[in-house]
Amino acid sequence: MNKSIEVVAAIIKKDNTYFCAQRSDHGELAKKWEFPGGKIEKGETHKEALEREILEELNTKIEVKTFLLTINHQYKGFNLILHAYRCEVIEGNLELSEHLAFKWATIDEMKKMEFSAADIPVLDYLST
Numbered sequence: 405m406n407k408s409i410e411v412v413a414a415i416i417k418k419d420n421t422y423f424c425a426q427r428s429d430h431g432e433l434a435k436k437w438e439f440p441g442g443k444i445e446k447g448e449t450h451k452e453a454l455e456r457e458i459l460e461e462l463n464t465k466i467e468v469k470t471f472l473l474t475i476n477h478q479y480k481g482f483n484l485i486l487h488a489y490r491c492e493v494i495e496g497n498l499e500l501s502e503h504l505a506f507k508w509a510t511i512d513e514m515k516k517m518e519f520s521a522a523d524i525p526v527l528d529y530l531s532t
């Protein structure tokens with residue numbers, strides 16, 4: 405059966421740029437750019453999952469503000485359901501612990517970066 409995973413992602417904006425993070429160099433999405441976040445654990449709300457993931461990955465406390473969109477994307481190995489939320493930093497400096505790199509990028513810059521395929525509709529959404 406096709407594995408399905410459900411993920412939350414944080415869209416963090418500063419001026420006209422967005423916080424983008426580059427995945428590590430293993431797996432189907434190696435080195436692709438993404439918005440920080442991760443898998444929702446059993447019993448968690450989206451907000452709880454996103455706050456936990458950003459604390460774990462970036463040692464930063466965020467506030468989840470507004471829901472933006474949900475994307476359903478079929479990768480080779482699994483089906484992904486991705487929920488994107490606008491978030492604000494409350495405390496911390498977005499320190500990388502799992503990602504290879506980060507970049508505050510404008511929409512035009514993001515469109516030239518290699519984002520995970522599921523994120524393309526997020527970029528389109530942000531540019532409207």
Ligand SMILES: Nc1nc2c([nH]c(=O)n2[C@H]2C[C@H](O)[C@@H](COP(=O)(O)OP(=O)(O)OP(=O)(O)O)O2)c(=O)[nH]1
Nearest residue numbers: 411412413433438439440441442443484520522523
């Ligand atoms: N956080 C995040 N994940 C994304 C985005 N776009 C996208 O396709 N994904 C995919 C990559 C992963 O397969 C999954 C996120 O889960 P994760 O980061 O916990 O996955 P992982 O494989 O690194 O974690 P793990 O299984 O090793 O625990 O969603 C995005 O913008 N943000």
